[in-house]
Amino acid sequence: MSLNKIKIQVNARNRSHNFEAALGEKLLDAGLSNAVNLPYECGSGTCGTCKARIISGKLKNLWPEAPGNKFVKPKKGEFLMCQCSAASDVVIEVGSFVPTMEAGACVPSSMTGIVSSTKQLTSDVMSVFIELEQPLDFDAGQFMLLKFPEVEGFRGWSMVNYEQKTKTLEFVIKKKPDGILSDQLFSKNCTGQEVELFGPLGSATFYSNLTKNILCIAGGSGIAGIMSILSRAEQDGYFTQYKGYVFFGVRTALDAFFLDELSKFKESSGDNLKIVIAFSEDSDAKDLQSKYPLLDFDEGFIHEVTERYMEGKFDKIRAYIAGPTPLVNGSIGMLLKSRVSTDDIRYDKFS
Amino acid sequence: MGWKKICATDDIPENSLKQFNVDGVDLMIANYGEGFKAFPPRCPHMEEPLCDSGLVFDGLLTCSKHLWQWDMKTGNMQGMAEKELLFYNIKVEGGDLLGDIDQELEYEEDEEDDDDDEVDFFSAD
Numbered sequence: 001m002s003l004n005k006i007k008i009q010v011n012a013r014n015r016s017h018n019f020e021a022a023l024g025e026k027l028l029d030a031g032l033s034n035a036v037n038l039p040y041e042c043g044s045g046t047c048g049t050c051k052a053r054i055i056s057g058k059l060k061n062l063w064p065e066a067p068g069n070k071f072v073k074p075k076k077g078e079f080l081m082c083q084c085s086a087a088s089d090v091v092i093e094v095g096s097f098v099p100t101m102e103a104g105a106c107v108p109s110s111m112t113g114i115v116s117s118t119k120q121l122t123s124d125v126m127s128v129f130i131e132l133e134q135p136l137d138f139d140a141g142q143f144m145l146l147k148f149p150e151v152e153g154f155r156g157w158s159m160v161n162y163e164q165k166t167k168t169l170e171f172v173i174k175k176k177p178d179g180i181l182s183d184q185l186f187s188k189n190c191t192g193q194e195v196e197l198f199g200p201l202g203s204a205t206f207y208s209n210l211t212k213n214i215l216c217i218a219g220g221s222g223i224a225g226i227m228s229i230l231s232r233a234e235q236d237g238y239f240t241q242y243k244g245y246v247f248f249g250v251r252t253a254l255d256a257f258f259l260d261e262l263s264k265f266k267e268s269s270g271d272n273l274k275i276v277i278a279f280s281e282d283s284d285a286k287d288l289q290s291k292y293p294l295l296d297f298d299e300g301f302i303h304e305v306t307e308r309y310m311e312g313k314f315d316k317i318r319a320y321i322a323g324p325t326p327l328v329n330g331s332i333g334m335l336l337k338s339r340v341s342t343d344d345i346r347y348d349k350f351s
Numbered sequence: 352m353g354w355k356k357i358c359a360t361d362d363i364p365e366n367s368l369k370q371f372n373v374d375g376v377d378l379m380i381a382n383y384g385e386g387f388k389a390f391p392p393r394c395p396h397m398e399e400p401l402c403d404s405g406l407v408f409d410g411l412l413t414c415s416k417h418l419w420q421w422d423m424k425t426g427n428m429q430g431m432a433e434k435e436l437l438f439y440n441i442k443v444e445g446g447d448l449l450g451d452i453d454q455e456l457e458y459e460e461d462e463e464d465d466d467d468d469e470v471d472f473f474s475a476d
Binding site: 013048049051054057058059060061071077079087088095096097329332333336337339341342343345 | 472
């Protein structure tokens with residue numbers, strides 16, 4: 001073990017991988033930065049997907065209270081790769097297949113940025129724009145882990161925009177009751193704050209060579225990644241050949257946002273794009289309907305509304321789902337029942 | 352050893368699954384339309400409780416956590432699955448579902464290291 005670089009060996013079910021990590025660097029970050037596609041979902045200590053087992057060496061647990069620790073058995077040497085760094089050269093074991101990233105993949109890395117502006121979207125949702133030091137490439141539908149000053153740990157947010165080699169990232173942040181970050185962002189002016197970032201991450205990505213119709217199901221701030229997918233599809237003229245169906249669920253008419261932006265997507269894409277906003281609680285959508293004639297408004301839980309609109313249209317579909325876990329699970333069930341193959345269901349459960 | 356009653360076949364509607372306890376052994380029963388299958392109640396991937404995450408459609412069992420799937424008729428892995436599901440032997444007799452349930456089926460990694468020795472792999476500082 002040299003002073004700053006630690007040797008990591010990961011034994012996966014298909015092969016082993018060797019790479020180096022810096023002192024204090026999370027094992028998941030070290031692997032991903034070296035294009036080793038270790039298993040993960042949230043990357044922030046919640047989901048338990050990055051569970052691994054120690055074979056030899058010592059680790060440092062950076063967040064022993066991480067909720068995802070309920071999925072690991074320390075007695076058996078298990079730990080979360082997203083919350084542990086190596087304290088010596090280590091050999092670890094991962095119970096799944098681990099490929100290296102394909103050529104051309106956007107390999108994640110650590111970076112810093114500055115909050116350049118914020119924009120209130122509803123009473124509890126805001127857009128946060130971050131200016132990066134270096135331009136970044138990411139795929140439509142990906143997310144970044146962000147750490148704000150005075151807030152412990154990283155959390156994941158999807159990019160709203162899609163541009164290659166961009167220095168500006170837009171995120172949608174929902175206010176959480178009693179959240180330190182929410183207090184900071186919603187009650188103070190955060191412009192100029194320095195933010196640490198790691199990414200891009202996530203596999204719910206869209207590429208214009210897909211050759212399938214796309215179905216996007218989003219709840220609340222989950223619309224962020226879907227906006228990025230629509231942006232890429234629009235830039236590449238995807239909806240001249242393929243259909244797009246977007247279902248955006250919010251609680252009431254007051255909770256809806258991005259309606260101007262969604263209307264613009266519809267305007268430029270024409271009949272091949274259908275966008276439905278659904279309210280889960282009784283809501284008077286008359287005003288919204290007259291203000292946004294290109295969008296459809298409906299009532300009900302989003303996966304039920306989706307099922308109703310999509311009847312007979314589930315063939316040759318790639319589905320993207322983003323939102324709270326019950327929405328994702330309800331939508332997965334609906335899609336499987338509608339004979340959509342698991343190969344065509346993409347989601348990231350990171351919130 | 353021997354066949355034990357798990358439930359009546361009518362207890363599990365088509366395309367659904369239900370958890371039972373037979374003499375201290377927890378197990379899931381799936382009715383996949385053409386028949387029934389019995390297996391441990393947790394997904395072999397991350398031990399997700401299948402009573403919450405399991406879905407049965409088109410003869411496939413899916414764990415919605417990471418879309419691991421198994422063909423209920425053949426038992427074969429489908430979709431994202433990387434590990435086999437273990438099955439209990441069952442049979443239908445006069446409207447009842449019987450299982451050859453002697454002891455709990457456990458996945459490989461559950462069997463090892465079941466002692467209480469802590470593995471000390473975290474550095475002190």
